[in-house]
Amino acid sequence: MTSFFEHAPEGLVEFVEEKLIPRYASFDKAHRESHAREVIDRALDLASHYEVSEAMVYAAAACHDLGLVAGREIHHLESGRIIRSMKELRRWFSEEQIEFIAQAAEDHRASSDHEPRSIYGRIVAEADRLIVPEQIVRRTIQYGLSHNPELSRPGHWKRTLEHLHEKYDYGGYLKLWIPESPNAAKLEELRQMIADLPSLRRLFNRIYREEVLSPLVCERFRNDPHYRSGHINIVAPAPGTEVLGLHTPEMKAVAKEIARRGDLPEILDDWESDGALSHDERIIWGLTIDYMKCPLEERLERIRGFLPVIDNWAICDTFCCNAKWVKDDSVRPFVLECLKSGQPEFTRRVGLLFLMCHFLSPEHLSRTFSDIDSMKLRAGEPYYVQMGTAWLLATALAKNEEETRRYVSGCTLPEDIIRLYVRKARESRITRQIAPLMRED
Numbered sequence: 001m002t003s004f005f006e007h008a009p010e011g012l013v014e015f016v017e018e019k020l021i022p023r024y025a026s027f028d029k030a031h032r033e034s035h036a037r038e039v040i041d042r043a044l045d046l047a048s049h050y051e052v053s054e055a056m057v058y059a060a061a062a063c064h065d066l067g068l069v070a071g072r073e074i075h076h077l078e079s080g081r082i083i084r085s086m087k088e089l090r091r092w093f094s095e096e097q098i099e100f101i102a103q104a105a106e107d108h109r110a111s112s113d114h115e116p117r118s119i120y121g122r123i124v125a126e127a128d129r130l131i132v133p134e135q136i137v138r139r140t141i142q143y144g145l146s147h148n149p150e151l152s153r154p155g156h157w158k159r160t161l162e163h164l165h166e167k168y169d170y171g172g173y174l175k176l177w178i179p180e181s182p183n184a185a186k187l188e189e190l191r192q193m194i195a196d197l198p199s200l201r202r203l204f205n206r207i208y209r210e211e212v213l214s215p216l217v218c219e220r221f222r223n224d225p226h227y228r229s230g231h232i233n234i235v236a237p238a239p240g241t242e243v244l245g246l247h248t249p250e251m252k253a254v255a256k257e258i259a260r261r262g263d264l265p266e267i268l269d270d271w272e273s274d275g276a277l278s279h280d281e282r283i284i285w286g287l288t289i290d291y292m293k294c295p296l297e298e299r300l301e302r303i304r305g306f307l308p309v310i311d312n313w314a315i316c317d318t319f320c321c322n323a324k325w326v327k328d329d330s331v332r333p334f335v336l337e338c339l340k341s342g343q344p345e346f347t348r349r350v351g352l353l354f355l356m357c358h359f360l361s362p363e364h365l366s367r368t369f370s371d372i373d374s375m376k377l378r379a380g381e382p383y384y385v386q387m388g389t390a391w392l393l394a395t396a397l398a399k400n401e402e403e404t405r406r407y408v409s410g411c412t413l414p415e416d417i418i419r420l421y422v423r424k425a426r427e428s429r430i431t432r433q434i435a436p437l438m439r440e441d
Contacts, residue, residue, distance in 0.1 A: 031065050076112070136164070145212070168194065235279060243278065244279070258288045268302055290322045326358040356392040366403075372413070394421055
């Protein structure tokens with residue numbers, strides 16, 4: 001490859017770099033400038049095994065996807081037409097050579113119903129088939145996102161799976177033409193990946209996240225390790241949970257868009273079946289449930305499917321504090337369901353935060369205190385249950401001073417929760433001057 005660029009026909013490389021490669025910038029992410037350069041490099045490498053014109057191979061590889069301006073279905077034919085009409089190429093190639101270059105572009109498509117007509121076509125077709133399993137999956141997803149933006153994540157998964165089977169699996173239409181290429185071994189590796197459906201789905205989910213959500217992450221989180229580690233430490237995700245770094249406004253915008261989709265039930269089902277969602281996706285899931293328009297029982301059933309993935313305070317609190325759909329006491333049976341003794345730590349915190357956010361008005365307060373009593377809390381409860389209770393009581397103190405002081409002073413809550421409540425009350429600008437208890441020591 002190095003020798004070609006050192007001895008290429010004068011002006012050819014400059015023409016390709018300045019006039020042809022930039023055209024790829026407007027194509028989908030799977031066919032941008034990087035793809036053109038990769039095909040060029042692989043084609044020149046394969047050409048070294050044959051008695052061929054490297055300049056013709058270079059030109060054919062550079063031009064092979066220019067026809068994408070006319071759409072995916074006929075891009076190979078359009079590439080041939082563009083090559084034949086390109087007057088500049090006649091500076092370096094004869095009419096016969098240009099025809100070989102055009103045929104190579106026409107014959108490169110993997111779904112072609114005929115074998116490439118020349119060695120140039122076989123080289124470009126093989127170079128275009130670089131088989132790096134993960135990259136193949138990524139390019140498939142990128143193409144789907146670009147050409148089928150209306151699809152949801154489960155829709156893109158279905159499309160990706162169908163394409164991989166149709167093109168790359170045993171019996172697929174992909175054909176390999178150059179024995180010196182490493183593609184055969186890589187194709188077998190890809191076929192084994194396709195056969196391992198759970199692993200393939202995990203790979204798909206990760207790449208889909210990177211393509212759809214990662215671009216929404218702020219530059220500071222991407223580039224400042226100190227800021228990034230601080231953000232993750234504050235969130236305190238469960239071990240092994242990925243944190244993408246989205247801020248709440250971006251997650252709310254994504255959730256609102258998803259909540260309006262006609263295929264929302266399919267998306268929610270997909271989330272419930274995925275055991276490896278990122279921290280950010282879990283927050284989006286909870287926000288989507290908050291924003292969806294549906295009967296109460298349907299919403300509560302979706303919440304029950306969501307509760308098992310709440311494993312840190314940020315997911316819990318964002319979901320609960322955003323639940324504007326809570327209007328009246330019809331939600332209270334569900335709240336009590338969450339508060340039951342024996343429920344996981346964050347399920348009980350959900351119940352506590354629902355009480356705090358929606359049931360501290362004077363007409364609800366007495367029953368809310370009774371709901372806390374029904375939990376029969378003891379010393380040594382999980383930290384986020386303790387803190388959720390303390391936060392609820394400190395908020396109640398700000399809204400209903402005398403009733404809260406009277407309740408806390410006479411309740412049977414354990415001392416560790418009372419101490420947290422007193423601390424929260426004294427830390428608050430609103431209640432720091434209010435005695436948290438009827439009679440303080």
